[in-house]
Amino acid sequence: MTSARSFGNYDLAAALADLIDNSITARAKNVWIACRYNGGDPAVSITDDGEGMSPDRLEEAMRPASSNPSEERSPDDLGRFGWGLKSASFSQCKKLTVISRKSGIAHGAEWDLDAIEDWSMGILEAGEVDAIATHEFPADHGTEVTWSNCDRLSENWKISSQAFNELIVHAMHELALIFHRFLEGKVDRQKLKIHFNGQALEPFDPFHTSHNATQPLECEPLEVSGSRVEIRPFILPHFSKLKEHEHERLGGREGFLKNQGFYVYRNNRLIIHGTWFGLVKHAEMSQLIRISVDIPNTMDDMWKITVDKSDAQLPSVLRMRLKQIVAGLRQRSTRVYRQRAGRINDPTTEAVWTRYTRNNEIQYRVNRDHPIVAQHLSSDSGKEASAVMKLIERNFPVSSFMDDTALRPERLAQTAASRREITDLLEATLPRLLHECGGDKQVMSQKLRQTEPFTVNWPVVEEYLQNHGWAA
Ligand SMILES: Nc1ncnc2c1ncn2[C@@H]1O[C@H](COP(=O)(O)OP(=O)(O)O)[C@@H](O)[C@H]1O
Ligand SMILES: [Mg+2]
Numbered sequence: 001m002t003s004a005r006s007f008g009n010y011d012l013a014a015a016l017a018d019l020i021d022n023s024i025t026a027r028a029k030n031v032w033i034a035c036r037y038n039g040g041d042p043a044v045s046i047t048d049d050g051e052g053m054s055p056d057r058l059e060e061a062m063r064p065a066s067s068n069p070s071e072e073r074s075p076d077d078l079g080r081f082g083w084g085l086k087s088a089s090f091s092q093c094k095k096l097t098v099i100s101r102k103s104g105i106a107h108g109a110e111w112d113l114d115a116i117e118d119w120s121m122g123i124l125e126a127g128e129v130d131a132i133a134t135h136e137f138p139a140d141h142g143t144e145v146t147w148s149n150c151d152r153l154s155e156n157w158k159i160s161s162q163a164f165n166e167l168i169v170h171a172m173h174e175l176a177l178i179f180h181r182f183l184e185g186k187v188d189r190q191k192l193k194i195h196f197n198g199q200a201l202e203p204f205d206p207f208h209t210s211h212n213a214t215q216p217l218e219c220e221p222l223e224v225s226g227s228r229v230e231i232r233p234f235i236l237p238h239f240s241k242l243k244e245h246e247h248e249r250l251g252g253r254e255g256f257l258k259n260q261g262f263y264v265y266r267n268n269r270l271i272i273h274g275t276w277f278g279l280v281k282h283a284e285m286s287q288l289i290r291i292s293v294d295i296p297n298t299m300d301d302m303w304k305i306t307v308d309k310s311d312a313q314l315p316s317v318l319r320m321r322l323k324q325i326v327a328g329l330r331q332r333s334t335r336v337y338r339q340r341a342g343r344i345n346d347p348t349t350e351a352v353w354t355r356y357t358r359n360n361e362i363q364y365r366v367n368r369d370h371p372i373v374a375q376h377l378s379s380d381s382g383k384e385a386s387a388v389m390k391l392i393e394r395n396f397p398v399s400s401f402m403d404d405t406a407l408r409p410e411r412l413a414q415t416a417a418s419r420r421e422i423t424d425l426l427e428a429t430l431p432r433l434l435h436e437c438g439g440d441k442q443v444m445s446q447k448l449r450q451t452e453p454f455t456v457n458w459p460v461v462e463e464y465l466q467n468h469g470w471a472a
C-alpha cells in the first residue's frame with residue numbers, strides 16, 4: 001500500500017480528478033470538494049451523491065488492484081487499473097477514510113499508512129460513520145472520501161497558506177478543464193455539478209466553441225482495430241477578436257504556444273492536452289490550433305494510458321493520418337495571422353510600409369507619414385532616426401525573403417504580432433500622440449483607428465484605451 005504512493009505523477013488536480021472519475025462512474029450528479037488549509041495541516045474531503053457501495057463492495061474497493069485492467073468495462077466507466085482511489089489518495093495523504101451509503105446502510109473503511117498493524121483495514125460502523133460525515137454526505141446514497149495526515153499535499157506541513165491557496169486555484173482551473181464536457185451537460189448523462197470549497201465550478205471549454213470567430217473544422221472519424229477515434233480540429237480566434245480576459249483564460253498559465261495541439265478525451269474526460277505527440281513542433285504559427293481526439297476506454301492498451309490518467313501515447317497506426325491533418329491545418333492557422341498585418345494598399349489607413357514605383361523600379365519604404373514614424377522624425381533625434389530608417393530599408397534582405405515566400409510561405413511569421421506587442425507600442429507612443437492631437441482623446445482615437453497596426457487589432461486597442469484612461 002505504501003508503494004502506491006509513488007504510482008503515477010499526481011498533482012492535487014490529477015488526484016482529485018481520479019476520485020471524481022469514480023463519482024461519475026457511480027452516476028453522481030453532485031460532487032462536493034472541500035480543501036481546508038487547517039493551520040497547515042490540510043484536510044480534504046470529496047463527497048458525492050452517486051450510487052454508493054455496499055459494505056462488501058467498499059472493503060473490496062479499498063484493496064489494492066481491486067479490478068483487473070484487462071477486464072472489459074462498461075463503456076462509460078472512467079476507471080481502469082483498480083488503483084485510482086488508493087494511488088490518488090496516497091499521492092497526497094497518509095490516511096484515507098472512505099464512508100459510503102447504499103440502500104440506507106452506511107459503512108466505512110480506512111487505511112492509515114502510519115498505523116498498519118498486522119496489515120488490517122480499519123472498519124467503521126454506522127455510528128462512527130455518522131460522527132465523521134460532513135453535512136453534504138447524502139442520507140440515501142453516496143460516498144465520501146477523506147484525506148488526512150496530508151504530508152505530500154502540505155509538503156511535510158511546511159506549506160504557507162498562500163501557496164496552499166495557489167494550489168487550490170490551480171486545481172479548480174484544471175478540474176474545470178478536465179471535466180468541462182460533464183459540467184456543460186454535453187455528455188449523455190445527467191449534468192454534473194462540482195462544488196469546490198462552496199463554489200460551483202464553471203466549465204472551461206479549451207476550444208471556446210461559443211465564440212463566433214472560432215473555426216470548428218470537419219470531424220474525422222477513424223477506425224482503429226475495431227474502435228472509433230474522432231478527430232475534431234478547431235482554429236481559435238485571433239487575439240484581436242478576443243477580450244483580454246478571454247485571451248488570458250484561453251492561453252492559460254503557459255500561453256497559447258504551449259497549449260496548442262491535441263486534447264485527448266477518454267470517455268469525454270480530458271486526459272492529456274497541449275501535445276503534438278512529437279508529430280510537429282510547437283510553433284508560433286500553429287498556436288491557434290487545438291484538436292480534440294476522442295477515444296473509448298477499450299483502447300487503453302493501445303494508447304498506453306498511465307495509472308494517473310495523465311499521460312498517453314499516440315498509437316503508431318494513427319501517426320501518418322494525424323500528421324497529414326496537422327499539416328493542412330497549419331496552413332489555415334497561418335492564414336488567420338497573415339491576413340491581418342502588413343497590408344499596404346488600403347487608401348483609408350496609414351500603413352507602416354509603402355510601395356513606390358518610379359521609372360519602372362519598385363521600392364519598399366517606411367511610410368514617413370505614419371504617425372509613430374513621423375513622431376520620431378520630428379523629434380530632436382529626427383536626423384538619426386531618418387538615417388536608421390534608410391539603413392533598414394536599403395538592407396532589406398530581399399533575396400532571402402523571396403526564397404522564403406516562394407518555398408515556405410506557411411512558416412513566415414513576420415507580421416504575427418502579439419497582444420503584448422500592441423499594448424507595449426501603445427504605452428510607448430500614446431503620450432506624445434495625444435499631445436500632437438492637442439490633448440483631444442477623440443481625435444487621437446480616430447487617428448489610431450486609421451493607423452497600422454492598430455486598425456486590424458482594434459478591439460485590443462479599444463480595450464487598452466478604456467482600461468488605461470485614454471478613452472474619450
Ligand atoms: N465514489 C464512489 N462511488 C461508488 N463506488 C466507488 C467510488 N469510488 C470507488 N468506488 C468503487 O471502488 C472501485 C475501485 O476504485 P478505484 O481504486 O478508483 O479503481 P477503478 O476506478 O479503476 O475501478 C471502483 O471500481 C468502484 O466500484
Ligand atoms: Mg477509479
